[in-house]
Amino acid sequence: MSDFAYFFTFQDSSIAFVVIGITLLGIGSAYVGTYSFLDKKALLGDAISHAVLPGICLGFMLAGEKNPLYIVTGAFLSGALATFLTSWLKSKTRLSDDAIIASILSIFFGFGVVLLTVIQKSGNPEMAGLNQFIFGNAIAILEEDLYLYGGLAILIIITLSLFRKEFNMLVFNPDFGSALGYPMTSIRLVFNVLMILSVVIGIQAIGVVLMAALLITPGAAARFWTNKLGPLLILAGTFSAISGIIGTYISFVIPQMPTGPWVVVSLSLLALISFLLAPKTGVLSRYLARRKYLKSTLRDHLLKFIFHAQEEGKGDLTIEEIYGSFSHKKQETRRAINNLKHSGLVTMNQNIINFTSAGKSEAKRIVRLHRLWELYLNEYMNIAPDHVHDSAEKLEHILTPELEELLESRLNYPKLDPHQEAIPRDNDEL
Numbered sequence: 001m002s003d004f005a006y007f008f009t010f011q012d013s014s015i016a017f018v019v020i021g022i023t024l025l026g027i028g029s030a031y032v033g034t035y036s037f038l039d040k041k042a043l044l045g046d047a048i049s050h051a052v053l054p055g056i057c058l059g060f061m062l063a064g065e066k067n068p069l070y071i072v073t074g075a076f077l078s079g080a081l082a083t084f085l086t087s088w089l090k091s092k093t094r095l096s097d098d099a100i101i102a103s104i105l106s107i108f109f110g111f112g113v114v115l116l117t118v119i120q121k122s123g124n125p126e127m128a129g130l131n132q133f134i135f136g137n138a139i140a141i142l143e144e145d146l147y148l149y150g151g152l153a154i155l156i157i158i159t160l161s162l163f164r165k166e167f168n169m170l171v172f173n174p175d176f177g178s179a180l181g182y183p184m185t186s187i188r189l190v191f192n193v194l195m196i197l198s199v200v201i202g203i204q205a206i207g208v209v210l211m212a213a214l215l216i217t218p219g220a221a222a223r224f225w226t227n228k229l230g231p232l233l234i235l236a237g238t239f240s241a242i243s244g245i246i247g248t249y250i251s252f253v254i255p256q257m258p259t260g261p262w263v264v265v266s267l268s269l270l271a272l273i274s275f276l277l278a279p280k281t282g283v284l285s286r287y288l289a290r291r292k293y294l295k296s297t298l299r300d301h302l303l304k305f306i307f308h309a310q311e312e313g314k315g316d317l318t319i320e321e322i323y324g325s326f327s328h329k330k331q332e333t334r335r336a337i338n339n340l341k342h343s344g345l346v347t348m349n350q351n352i353i354n355f356t357s358a359g360k361s362e363a364k365r366i367v368r369l370h371r372l373w374e375l376y377l378n379e380y381m382n383i384a385p386d387h388v389h390d391s392a393e394k395l396e397h398i399l400t401p402e403l404e405e406l407l408e409s410r411l412n413y414p415k416l417d418p419h420q421e422a423i424p425r426d427n428d429e430l
Contacts, residue, residue, distance in 0.1 A: 003253050015252070017146045022248050024153035025202050026214065026240030031160045032198040033215030034222070034236045035191065038229075039171045043098065044086065046212035047105040049199045051082030053112025053208045056133050057119060064124065068148050071133075072200055079196040082108055109208075133203050137251060137259050141204060149201040156194050156201075167191060168229065205244070207260035213267060214240060221271035224278035243267040297397050298329070298336045300366050303345065306353060307363040307424075316352045364424040365404075370396040371417035372407045378418040379411070385418035 010016040036045050055078025056071050063070035082104050089100045116134075119127050141149070160167060166187050169177035174184045195215075202211045222235035247263030276283050305325060309317045319337065326333040337353070340346045345359030355363060373392040377383045383391075399407075417423055 004249075007249055007252055014143070017143050018141050018248055019245060021141045021146045021150050021153075022205055022244035023241045024150045024157075025205055026218075026244040027237040028153035028156040029198045029202055029211075029214045030218040030236040030240035031157060031233055032191075032195050033217075034219030034233055035160070035167055035171050036195060037216050037219040037223070042212075042216045043101045044083070045195060045199065045215040047086065047101045047108075048079045048082055048196055049203075049208050049211035049215070050105045050112075051108035052076075052079045052196075052199055052203060053109055053133070054078050054115055056203065056208070057112055057115035060119060060127070061115070068145050071203075072148060072152075075200045075203060076196055078108065079199055080193075083192050083196060112208075134207050134209055137204070145204065149204070152197050152201045156198055159190070159194060163187075163190075205248075205259055206263055207258065210260040210264050213264040214244075217264070217267045217271050218243075221267070221274040224274040224281045239267065239270050243270060293397075295332075295336065295339070298326075298332055299340060300397055302326075302333070302336055302340065303359065303363040304366055304370070306346070306355065307360075307367055310355075316354070319348065319351045319353060322353065361426055364426060366396055368424055369399045369404060371421060371423045372404065372411065372414075373399065374419070375411055375414055375417050375423075376407055388418060 006012070007015055010019070033042075033045060036042055052075035055074035055076065057074075058078070059070035059072075059074025060066060062074070086100055086104055089095060089104075090097065093100075095103075166177070166182060169180075169182060170184060170187050170191060174188075177184045177187070198215065199208075199211050202214055206214050218236035218240040219232065221239050222232050225235055226232050243263050243266035246266040247259045247261075250262045251257050251259040274282065277285070279285050280289075302322065305322065306317055309321075322337070323330055323333060337346070337348070340359065341348060344356055345362055347354050347356060370392045373395050374385070374388040377388040377391060378385055414423055
């Protein structure tokens, strides 16, 4: 607890610099990565993050020390070269995108490892800590580093915020932007520059190997929670900042732990929570919604079955007859019948099932929707009567009262469906 209080109360100004830096880095990377994720170019960020390693090493060789300006410039030029080669190979060859990106990634990263090995064998005393650019170490961020990396992060955030409309068109409909006269090629160039910068500013804190996770995972996790771009960017930035601070805190408490892997672990946990628990799109929510729909569908089918039996004059219907017709889901049918009883839609006396007045009205509504839709498909879509049942079987459960009224008026309040069966009304008698 003493370490926790010391870290989060910022008693040491260097910790404050680290937290500010990782927060700005996380938000900037999440903003760029979200657009990249929506543009279906997630792998490009992975290629750039690995391709900056040769530039880092060359910058160190030229400066003879870990000069942030040389390292950032070298990393940027290396990433820019990788991006250019990716676009050039795509336009000049028949290679697929994944093959091009995999080639660029492996070649540049392999060359970077070779240069890193050469530096380590050179005997330069300034090389200590250079390998931290592989997996990252946010605690090593100094005040002078913050001015450079933080300033670039703020530049990324401001640029994406000011030109949000242009970047939205780039991601969602570049042809429309071109038709309106926007220079989409230049906008694409600016976006690629921002992506390279977002990778460059994260290399010291997260590392070249795992930087792609900081670009893509926040947007992917936030996508489960919203369909709107504004909230999506805010959520992605929040997820990225939280995971960055958690990873930095673990590196502070356990110095031998690199920052990058723990940031990715924290992000992955947030992504897993989003995948499982997000409303509407999460696995659990979709599972519960499907269960609810299946229960509602079975309930409707039971009401229809009882209605058809009474319509055909079969007399009293026993529960065994119902179980015989729904033998493949007997337990679910038993629960559905109990729910119908609790809802006041049916009564059961000595295994004989009958409608209540509310149940009869609800059964008529379901059958009416089914037969109205069959008639609509037959008359307006020219579908044969023997081919309309399956479609009506699916849609009868989701047609709203407004659609029912629209169907009634379009069909001029019909009395018979395509099979010449009566379309029941509430005032009809069975």
